[in-house]
Amino acid sequence: MNIDTKLISAAENLFDCHGFSATGMDRLAQAAGMSSRTLYKHAGSKNELIAAVLMTRGQRFLQRLEVDSVEALFDALAGWMSEEGARGCLFLRAQGELGSAVSEVTEAVLAYKARFAETVAQILTRQLGANANAELVEQVVILIEGATAAASYRGLDAVASARKAASLLVERARQ
Template sequence: MNIDTKLISVAEGLFDNHGFNSTGMDRLAQAAGISSRTLYKHAGSKNELIAAVLMTRGQRFLQRLEVDSVEALFDALAGWMCEEGARGCLFLRAQGELCSAVPEVTEAVLAYKARFAETVAQILTRQLGTNADAELVEQIVILIEGATAAASYRGMEAVASARKAASLLVGRARQ
């Protein structure tokens, strides 16, 4: 594993488990087993590192969504949560902690959320056999966002409930 890959992996774990503001660069360097100088050389600023972590995590999650139905999308979400944990969306947690004060993070969040919505639209189009209605895409995205947040305190039942609601919406769209 090269240093950039290791650094992003370590940073993702710390940010995910301890938050963005409470994870300092010294802690990141120590956890990665590198000097502060090496950390800054490879990561740039903390904000750049956060944006890189979000981009990498987003790519990893979106790769899991190469599915052909909304039901399979929720199954992929459940699988992700079983492996990664159900602590809510890391992107929304970053936005919430850092607000709009960090443009690199805001840009990463907005870019990911746009790609995610496009992915949902593509899945719906494959499932329905026609272009998905923008309102249906938005409804499914909101169900996924809600399930992701609610799973942190309701467990996987939140994902199962959202999956059922999404399936009903898709069924209505077919009529």
């Protein structure tokens, strides 16, 4: 594991568990097993580190979504939450905590959410055999976002409920 990978992993864990503002650079350096000087050399600023963590996490999550149906999409989400925890979307938590004052975070959130919506559109196109309309894509994205948030206090049943609703939308689109 190279130093950047170790740093990103340690930072992701701390940000996910403790938040972005509450996690200081000294704590990050200690968790990554490096000096503060080395941390700044590799991370640049804390905001750049947050953006790198979000980008890495987003890539990891999107890789899990190489599926051919909305049902499999929700199954992948449930699997992710079983392994990673159900604390809500780290991107939306970053945006909520840091607001639009941190441009690196805002850019990372917007870029990821656009890629995520594109991924959902591709899955729906594979499942329906035609280009999915924008309204259906938006509905499924909102169901996933809602299930991700609700799972933090309702558990994985929220994902199962959203999966059923998405399946009904897909069936209706087929008619």
